[in-house]
Amino acid sequence: xxxxxxxxxxxxxxxxxxxxxxxxxxxxxxxxxxxxxxxxxxxxxxxxxxxxxxxxxxxxxxxxxxxxxxxxxxxxxxxxxxxxxxxxxxxxxxxxxxxxxxxxxxxxxxxxxxxxxxxxxxxxxxxxxxxxxxxxxxxxxxxxxxxxxxxxxxxxxxxxxxxxxxxxxxxxxxxxxxxxxxxxxxxxxxxxxxxxxxxxxxxxxxxxxxxxxxxxxxxxxxxxxxxxxxxxxxxxxxxxxxxxxxxxxxxxxxxxxxxxxxxxxxxxxxxxxxxxxxxxxxxxxxxx
Amino acid sequence: xxxxxxxxxxxxxxxxxxxxxxxxxxxxxxxxxxxxxxxxxxxxxxxxxxxxxxxxxxxxxxxxxxxxxxxxxxxxxxxxxxxxxxxxxxxxxxxxxxxxxxxxxxxxxxxxxxxxxxxxxxxxxxxxxxxxxxxxxxxxxxxxxxxxxxxxxxxxxxxxxxxxxxxxxxxxxxxxxxxxxxxxxxxxxxxxxxxxxxxxxxxxxxxxxxxxxxxxxxxxxxxxxxxxxxxxxxxxxxxxxxxxxxxxxxxxxxxxxxxxxxxxxxxxxxxxxxxxxxxxxxxxxxxxxxxxxxxxxxxxxxxxxxxxxxxxxxxxxxxxxxxxxxxxxxxxxxxxxxxxxxxxx
Amino acid sequence: xxxxxxxxxxxxxxxxxxxxxxxxxxxxxxxxxxxxxxxxxxxxxxxxxxxxxxxxxxxxxxxxxxxxxxxxxxxxxxxxxxxxxxxxxxxxxxxxxxxxxxxxxxxxxxxxxxxxxxxxxxxxxxxxxxxxxxxxxxxxxxxxxxxxxxxxxxxxxxxxxxxxxxxxxxxxxxxxxxxxxxxxxxxxxxxxxxxxxxxxxxxxxxxxxxxxxxxxxxxxxxxxxxxxxxxxxxxxxxxxxxxxxxxxxxxxxxxxxxxxxxxxxxxxxxxxxxxxxxxxxxxxxxxxxxxxxxxxxxxxxxxxxxxxxxxxxxxxxxxxxxxxxxxxxxxxxxxxxxxxxxxxx
Numbered sequence: 001x002x003x004x005x006x007x008x009x010x011x012x013x014x015x016x017x018x019x020x021x022x023x024x025x026x027x028x029x030x031x032x033x034x035x036x037x038x039x040x041x042x043x044x045x046x047x048x049x050x051x052x053x054x055x056x057x058x059x060x061x062x063x064x065x066x067x068x069x070x071x072x073x074x075x076x077x078x079x080x081x082x083x084x085x086x087x088x089x090x091x092x093x094x095x096x097x098x099x100x101x102x103x104x105x106x107x108x109x110x111x112x113x114x115x116x117x118x119x120x121x122x123x124x125x126x127x128x129x130x131x132x133x134x135x136x137x138x139x140x141x142x143x144x145x146x147x148x149x150x151x152x153x154x155x156x157x158x159x160x161x162x163x164x165x166x167x168x169x170x171x172x173x174x175x176x177x178x179x180x181x182x183x184x185x186x187x188x189x190x191x192x193x194x195x196x197x198x199x200x201x202x203x204x205x206x207x208x209x210x211x212x213x214x215x216x217x218x219x220x221x222x223x224x225x226x227x228x229x230x231x232x233x234x235x236x237x238x239x240x241x242x243x244x245x246x247x248x249x250x251x252x253x254x255x256x257x258x259x260x261x262x263x264x265x266x267x268x269x270x271x272x273x274x275x276x277x278x279x280x281x282x283x284x285x286x287x288x
Numbered sequence: 289x290x291x292x293x294x295x296x297x298x299x300x301x302x303x304x305x306x307x308x309x310x311x312x313x314x315x316x317x318x319x320x321x322x323x324x325x326x327x328x329x330x331x332x333x334x335x336x337x338x339x340x341x342x343x344x345x346x347x348x349x350x351x352x353x354x355x356x357x358x359x360x361x362x363x364x365x366x367x368x369x370x371x372x373x374x375x376x377x378x379x380x381x382x383x384x385x386x387x388x389x390x391x392x393x394x395x396x397x398x399x400x401x402x403x404x405x406x407x408x409x410x411x412x413x414x415x416x417x418x419x420x421x422x423x424x425x426x427x428x429x430x431x432x433x434x435x436x437x438x439x440x441x442x443x444x445x446x447x448x449x450x451x452x453x454x455x456x457x458x459x460x461x462x463x464x465x466x467x468x469x470x471x472x473x474x475x476x477x478x479x480x481x482x483x484x485x486x487x488x489x490x491x492x493x494x495x496x497x498x499x500x501x502x503x504x505x506x507x508x509x510x511x512x513x514x515x516x517x518x519x520x521x522x523x524x525x526x527x528x529x530x531x532x533x534x535x536x537x538x539x540x541x542x543x544x545x546x547x548x549x550x551x552x553x554x555x556x557x558x559x560x561x562x563x564x565x566x567x568x569x570x571x572x573x574x575x576x577x578x579x580x581x582x583x584x585x586x587x588x589x590x591x592x593x594x595x596x597x598x599x600x601x602x603x604x605x606x607x608x609x610x611x612x613x614x615x616x617x618x619x620x621x622x623x624x625x626x627x628x629x630x631x632x633x
Numbered sequence: 634x635x636x637x638x639x640x641x642x643x644x645x646x647x648x649x650x651x652x653x654x655x656x657x658x659x660x661x662x663x664x665x666x667x668x669x670x671x672x673x674x675x676x677x678x679x680x681x682x683x684x685x686x687x688x689x690x691x692x693x694x695x696x697x698x699x700x701x702x703x704x705x706x707x708x709x710x711x712x713x714x715x716x717x718x719x720x721x722x723x724x725x726x727x728x729x730x731x732x733x734x735x736x737x738x739x740x741x742x743x744x745x746x747x748x749x750x751x752x753x754x755x756x757x758x759x760x761x762x763x764x765x766x767x768x769x770x771x772x773x774x775x776x777x778x779x780x781x782x783x784x785x786x787x788x789x790x791x792x793x794x795x796x797x798x799x800x801x802x803x804x805x806x807x808x809x810x811x812x813x814x815x816x817x818x819x820x821x822x823x824x825x826x827x828x829x830x831x832x833x834x835x836x837x838x839x840x841x842x843x844x845x846x847x848x849x850x851x852x853x854x855x856x857x858x859x860x861x862x863x864x865x866x867x868x869x870x871x872x873x874x875x876x877x878x879x880x881x882x883x884x885x886x887x888x889x890x891x892x893x894x895x896x897x898x899x900x901x902x903x904x905x906x907x908x909x910x911x912x913x914x915x916x917x918x919x920x921x922x923x924x925x926x927x928x929x930x931x932x933x934x935x936x937x938x939x940x941x942x943x944x945x946x947x948x949x950x951x952x953x954x955x956x957x958x959x960x961x962x963x964x965x966x967x968x969x970x971x972x973x974x975x976x977x978x
Contacts, residue, residue, distance in 0.1 A: 011751055015762065018748060022769055025780045025825060028790055032783065041786075046793040100669045107666030125678060127938045129886040131910040132927035135688065135920050136681035139695065159677035162670060191662050222775040222889040223907070227915065237775040241893055244779055252783055259776045270771035271764055278837050281830055282875050286837060340848055361854035373845035377867050386863070387853040440853060 029263075032256035033057050040252040057257035079258050082239035086262075089150055089225075089235060090218035093157025097214055100158065101165025102207070106195060108166065109173035110181070126163045134227050141228060148232045153225065157218040164214055168280055172206030173199065209276035212269040219265055236262055289443035289475055290350045290364075291316040292337065297346035299332050306332040308500040310346070319470055319477045321487035324497035325523070330480045333497075334446050337478065338367045350444065363444075366437030366475075370449045372429045374436065376422030380413055383421050383432050387440040403439055410469065411435040427458050438469075445470070445477045452483070463490055484524045488512065496520045513620075518551065518629040521622060527556045527586055530596045534623060537571060539616070549626040558620035559598035561587060561606060562613045569613025575606045589614070682931070689713055689924035713925030723926060725901055726909035729816060733905065734884040737823045738877055744824070745831025745876075752832075753839050763836075770829040778893025781822045785809050785894075812902040815895050819903045822890045827883075831876055838872035839865070878940075885934070906930060 031047075032040065036054045039047040063078020137156070138147070146152030176199050184198035185191070200207070225235040234242075240258050244250070270277065278286050292314040299307040307329040314320050322330040335341040337348060339360030348356045355363055375383050384404045388395055395403075408414040411431040416424065421432060430450065437445065447466075451459045467490060470477050481487050487494050488508045496503040496511065496519070504516040515521035521529050534550035562569050573589035573596055585600040589612070598614060606612055623632045691707040717723045748766065752759060769777070784791050785808035795804040808818045842865065850860050866873075888907035891897065897908040904912070910930075913923035 011756075014747070014751055018744075019762070019765065022766060022825065022828070025777075025784060026768060026772075028784060029780050041788065043788065046790050048790075100673055104667045104670035107663045111660070111663035111666070124935060124938045125674065127882050127934045128678075128931060129888075129907050129910070129927075129934070131886075131888065131907045131914070132931055133678065133681045133685060134910075135914055135924055135927065136684035137677070138914075140681060140684075156677065159673050162673060166670065216771070220773040220775075222773070222892070223911075226892075227911075237773055237889075240779060241775060244782065244893065245896070255779065256783070259779055262773050262776050263771070266771040266773065267768060270767070274764065274767060277767075277770075278833050282834065282879055286834060286872060286875060338852055340851070360848075360852045361856075363852075365852065367849065367852045369845050369849065371845060373843065373849045375846055375850075375864065378863075386850070386855075390850075390853060390855040390859045390863075436849075436853070 026263075029256050029259050032252055033260045035253050037251075037253060041250070057253040058261075061254045061257045061261075079236060079239055079261070082234050082236040083261065085150060085153075085229075085233055086219055086235040086237070089153040089157060089233070090215055090221075092150075093154045093161070093218045094211055094215045096154060096158035097161045097165050097218075098207075098211055101162050102169050102200075104162075105166045105169035106173055106199070109170045110178075130160065130223055134223075138227060147228060148230045150233050152228060153233055153235070156224050156228065157221065160221075160224065161214045161217050164217065164280065165210055168210045168213065168276075169203070169206065171279065172203045172210070175206075176202045206276070209273045209280070212273050213276065213280040216266040216269055219262075289316065289473075291352075292444060292476060292478070293349040293352075294333075294337075295347045295349070297333070297336060297348065298344050299329075299336060299341060300344040305500050307336070307343075310500075310502055312495055312502065312505060314476055314478060316351075317474045317476055318492045319467065319479065319490065321491035321494045322478060322480045322497060323482070323484055323487040323494050323523070324503075325482060327499070328497040329500040330497055331448055332500075334367075334448055334478065334480055337444070338365050338446055339363050364440075364442050365444045365446055366440065366442035368433050368437055368445075368447045368450045370452060372433035372450075374421045374429050374432050376420075378421055379417065380408075380419055380421055380424070380428075380432050381417040383436050384408060384413075384417075384439055386436060391440075407435045407439045410438070411465075426453055427455075430454060430462065434466075441473075443475060445475045446480075447477065448480045449482070450479075451486070452481075466490070485526060488524070496523060498523075514631075515553075515622065516631055518553065518624040518631075521553050521624070521631075525555055527597055527599070529553045529555050529622075530559070530594075531624075532591065532594050532596065536592055537616070539570065539618060539621065548632075550632060551624045551626055553622040553624060554616055554620060556586065556597045557599045558617040559596070560615040560617075561598055561600050561604070562615050564611045564613045566613050566615075568615040570616040571614050572611060573614055575608050575610045575612060578605055578608065580605075685924045685927055688921055689928045691921040692919075693921040694918045695920060707921060709921075713922045714929065716922065717926045717929055722901060722904075722909065726904045726906045729901075729904060730885060730887065730906045733816065733820055733823070733887060734881055737820050737827070737884050738880045740820075740824050741828045741831045741880060742873075742877060744828045745833075745835050748828070748832040749835040749839050752836055766832060767829050769826050770833075772826065774826065774889035775893050777822050777826050778890035781818065781825070781890075782809070782894050785818055809895050810899055812899050815899060815902040819887075819891045819894055819905075822894060823884060823887065826890070827880060831880065834872060834876040835869070838869045842868055882934075882938075 031050050034053050034055065034057065035047060035050045036052050036056065039051055061079045062083075063080055141147040141152050144152075146155070180198050180202060181191075181194040184194035189197060220237070221235070222237045222241070225233075225238045226241070229235065229238065236258065240255060240262065243255050243258070273280075292312075294310050294312040297307055297310040297312075298305070310329075310333060322333060324330050332341060336343050336356070339355070339358065343356050346356075347354050350363065375386065378386075381404055384407055385400050388400045388403060404417070405414065408417055411434050413428060413431050413435060416428060421429070424432065430453075433450070451462050454462060463486065466477075479487070479490065488511070491508065493505060493507050494511050495505045498519050504511060504520045506514070506516075511520060511524055515524065518531070522531065530553065532552050532554075534552045537552045539552070560568070564572050571591060573591040575587060576590050576595070577588035578600070579586040579588070580602065583602075585602055585605055587598045587600045587606065589596045589598060591614075596614070600606065624630065625632055690710055690713070692709050692713065693707045752763060772780070783789060786792075787805055787807055787810075791808065792804045792806055795806075796802075806814065808814055846864060847860060850864055855863070886907055887905045888911065891903050891905055891908055892911075895903045897904045897912065901909075910923055910926060913919050913926065917923075
């Protein structure tokens with residue numbers, strides 16, 4: 001009855017149509033990354049499929065070998081350094097956020113630390129447009145010598161994703177039964193011991209998911225890096241934007257190659273933790 | 289209010305045959321029970337009757353109309369689930385009114401209101417009509433579930449273990465209520481249960497099922513006193529029937545045996561405990577355990593290597609280890625073919 | 634001057650070895666646990682916010698020659714706030730941002746719901762297709778801006794594709810340059826990127842709907858639309874609310890994709906509130922004025938945020954209780970029954 005023929009076809013058609021719309025931009029970027037220069041933007045024509053496949057865009061953008069574009073002159077013009085910066089800043093920022101946030105989350109989950117309203121105050125932090133406090137942060141950073149440094153970025157990333165860590169780990173800790181830590185204490189552990197030896201191992205999966213989730217957030221940052229970095233700590237998304245606004249005309253292939261590189265880590269991590277994505281993006285409110 | 293006829297009904301879940309070639313007729317206005325252990329196919333059968341599942345083969349007739357292609361909403365059946373499935377986010381009133389509100393054409397508000405109040409009175413929820421259904425006690429939820437299905441006056445009522453979650457006192461009350469309602473309105477009721485006491489006490493006829501196959505379909509008396517196979521004999525009866533190889537029991541066997549291996553079945557209450565060696569004693573056994581149940585004792589005895597249970601009177605309790613005689617009532621002995629399980633008369 | 638590091642009151646727990654159990658040690662532990670986090674937030678959020686308020690009362694710019702501590706030389710009370718509230722540019726960006734938020738969240742919701750309904754029933758390849766539809770969500774937002782920058786070029790694939798499909802001459806739509814079209818292009822990016830999130834959230838809600846209640850509705854004769862209106866929608870309310878609120882909050886802050894797509898232009902056609910602030914800070918360097926604007930935004934967002942807290946809290950409760958039809962009570966009663974039954978025998 002519900003498997004009737006027209007309904008099935010209708011569903012597949014809808015899925016195909018929507019899939020095409022949602023998939024095309026990625027398809028375009030992927031193929032563009034492998035197109036040779038003469039296929040990027042030929043006048044009056046569009047290459048829906050690469051005529052010739054090439055990896056020269058990737059080698060160009062990473063500055064691996066000089067070829068036809070302005071990136072030929074070596075490392076300072078390649079995206080390799082910005083990519084490194086993104087990795088380091090996102091990675092260490094995530095670790096710092098975890099270090100601070102996991103303890104806070106435990107305190108809130110187990111002991112209602114900070115009172116009943118604290119979790120929601122943390123949620124409210126997330127609602128501020130970051131640009132709003134960027135001004136004082138900007139000259140604070142300049143004043144402290146943290147502007148345009150990786151350390152400065154790391155601290156900022158940690159602060160910005162700290163609310164996520166708290167909310168996520170709180171919901172994960174709430175799923176560990178109280179009896180686990182109580183049993184450990186009865187066995188002679190201190191509160192700290194109970195936490196590290198009994199509770200935390202139980203929340204391992206949640207911790208991993210939170211870590212990956214926060215990494216994706218930090219990796220995806222644009223605004224903070226845009227304002228807080230220039231030459232020395234520029235991250236990959238900012239570098240992409242600077243290429244795009246460059247006066248020398250658009251080099252779609254190279255830019256698309258960089259875009260693909262940027263997409264890879266979140267795509268892989270995201271698919272790995274997709275079970276937890278809903279929980280993460282709704283601050284733990286929905287726990288499927 | 290409708291006769292149900294199941295013809296060669298089969299449901300195959302790609303390898304697992306839940307219901308195999310079921311043939312059953314439920315008379316108009318009858319109250320029958322589908323009895324059997326978990327996995328016997330009773331719930332699947334109910335789902336097919338209601339329309340939630342389509343049969344793999346076979347047909348279902350309501351008053352000679354084939355319905356297996358008809359949508360559940362059009363079959364005029366009511367279904368009470370085991371966990372009631374009431375609409376918890378609505379008020380009790382809205383739960384009851386639901387069936388009428390989705391009708392085409394939608395009845396007038398006044399008419400709906402009248403019907404809701406009427407049904408609420410019958411099942412006994414008039415005082416809590418405004419309460420949110422999710423906040424009721426289990427007993428009240430039950431009533432709401434019943435009322436919700438009743439309001440659309442279905443010709444056939446299907447109930448899937450509806451009382452198993454209630455406390456015992458309320459369960460007995462609801463059973464009586466259900467029978468009362470049914471005899472007043474005259475709906476055909478199919479009642480699924482794994483509790484044979486419930487089936488025996490409520491149903492006009494019982495359909496015993498096991499592993500998707502109908503074992504026996506008859507009145508409670510027939511099921512109890514004349515089981516057609518070993519499964520039925522063993523399944524029904526609060527203290528289980530005793531099964532012992534026929535070769536060990538010196539009874540004058542009726543008719544020839546034809547070389548078949550047989551098992552004797554006899555219910556504990558058909559065994560009398562007498563002195564060992566007394567003339568009435570058919571066999572001897574040794575007492576191993578006595579379970580005092582207040583009004584009666586269940587006496588466990590060792591006979592050969594078998595555990596035999598008999599019902600004893602508390603006043604004449606034998607001692608453990610004592611050797612006694614067991615008088616078997618010959619009129620109440622059943623014999624089952626070991627190969628087919630069927631009864632031999 | 635080290636004022637900002639020594640003047641902040643930081644709560645620290647006394648450093649002593651904690652006893653094993655007991656309420657008091659718990660208090661000390663909890664304070665210690667959240668101390669680093671509080672420190673971080675004070676440093677990165679609270680203190681800068683305070684400074685922003687301070688600067689907001691001045692007309693200070695970094696090019697004025699004084700450093701921030703001399704900003705009070707340019708004190709002008711609420712002039713900055715009045716200017717903002719009278720500024721066409723400010724209100725334009727506020728309305729634009731609100732428009733974008735409403736349209737994007739609305740379309741994402743509808744499309745996401747459609748997708749979730751399509752994916753509700755099991756079908757071949759559903760798992761893989763779900764992963765496929767999740768991809769846009771994982772893309773770095775700045776990169777999405779860039780991707781659509783490529784697509785929306787006047788001689789880019791979108792126009793070329795339309796030319797091929799639609800009759801008439803060559804399509805030369807200026808998706809990015811045309812001031813009236815540019816904002817729709819920005820909305821397209823956001824919709825592309827975040828519909829999958831709505832899809833995920835709504836699907837998880839739909840899947841959790843109690844099947845028995847839906848079945849019961851079918852049996853009572855409810856059509857799909859009835860089920861949708863009376864059951865699906867009300868039961869999904871908390872989840873829907875959360876999804877809408879979360880997306881609205883994030884969309885309001887929109888910056889990355891707009892910046893890469895059009896740079897905020899042409900003119901102020903895609904100048905969301907974040908872009909507006911960015912321009913005031915980086916391009917005009919009017920830090921005093923920008924701080925005032927930022928404070929206005931902060932107040933507005935905090936007020937709106939107060940509305941968000943309750944639905945999120947409610948959702949965390951409701952997903953436990955309301956949807957399950959009292960199964961907890963049923964289970965609890967069963968346990969009680971079992972204990973009572975044992976006690977009787």
